[in-house]
Amino acid sequence: MKGLTYRAPDTDTDDGLPLWQSLVVNAVGQVIEFWGFKRNHGRLWALLYLRGVPMTAAQLQDGLDLSKGAVSMITRDLEQWGIVRRVRVPGESASHFVAEVEFMRMIGRVLREREMTLLEHVVEDLADAEVMAREDDAGPEVVARIRRMKTLASVVRQALELFLKTARLDIGDARDVLSTPLGGDAESPEGEAR
Numbered sequence: 001m002k003g004l005t006y007r008a009p010d011t012d013t014d015d016g017l018p019l020w021q022s023l024v025v026n027a028v029g030q031v032i033e034f035w036g037f038k039r040n041h042g043r044l045w046a047l048l049y050l051r052g053v054p055m056t057a058a059q060l061q062d063g064l065d066l067s068k069g070a071v072s073m074i075t076r077d078l079e080q081w082g083i084v085r086r087v088r089v090p091g092e093s094a095s096h097f098v099a100e101v102e103f104m105r106m107i108g109r110v111l112r113e114r115e116m117t118l119l120e121h122v123v124e125d126l127a128d129a130e131v132m133a134r135e136d137d138a139g140p141e142v143v144a145r146i147r148r149m150k151t152l153a154s155v156v157r158q159a160l161e162l163f164l165k166t167a168r169l170d171i172g173d174a175r176d177v178l179s180t181p182l183g184g185d186a187e188s189p190e191g192e193a194r
Contacts, residue, residue: 016062016063016065017047017063017064021047021050024046024050025043025046025047025050025064026043027046028042028043028045028046029041029042029043029046030042032045038074040064040066040070040074041074041077041078041083043064044060044064044066044071044074044075044078044084045078045083045084045099045100047060047063047064048060048084048097048098048099049099049101053098054087054089054096054097054098055096055097055098056092056094056095056096056097057071057072057075057094057095057097058094060075060097075097081106081109081110081113082100082105082106082109083099083100083106083109083110084097084098084099084100085097085098085100104167108164111160111163111164112164115160116157116160116161116164119153119156119157119160120157122153123150123153123154123157126146126149126150126153127150129146130143130146130147130150133146148177148178149178151177152174152177152178155171155173155174155177156171156174158173159171159173159174
């Protein structure tokens with residue numbers, strides 16, 4: 001199959017997993033990497049989810065062919081984001097890890113910590129830019145365009161907040177924010193685009 005460069009030609013792979021497990025783990029790793037995370041974050045979660053049993057750091061090391069330090073960093077990151085949990089197994093001294101399985105809880109926490117923070121900074125920066133552009137006499141059309149970008153960022157932030165509460169995404173309000181003719185919104189009294 002074309003494009004699946006992580007496939008191994010035989011039944012076992014370099015990471016010590018059977019081919020079918022390696023395909024699952026690496027497929028999830030590729031998606032996670034595409035979203036801007038580290039590939040091994042996705043691989044580790046996928047192995048935990050696939051196995052469905054608590055695993056020690058040593059078992060994760062062996063299964064994914066990762067160093068002790070890498071597993072430690074990855075599990076710490078994933079615990080912080082609520083993607084994996086540390087659990088105690090009766091009769092065992094080593095900590096074990098399990099995968100979070102509630103998708104909305106998982107994705108919600110990551111979106112709150114990454115995307116919401118980014119959008120809040122974008123809105124603040126655009127508000128500052130609008131003030132500076134006015135002070136610099138950049139002209140009403142330029143100020144209106146900055147205000148529209150700020151409005152768009154605010155609408156996207158509100159849509160993300162709604163998505164985190166309801167699991168529904170509606171960005172219909174954002175559709176025409178940038179393309180509506182500039183005509184009358186250059187200097188609205190409240191400082192917001194109409």
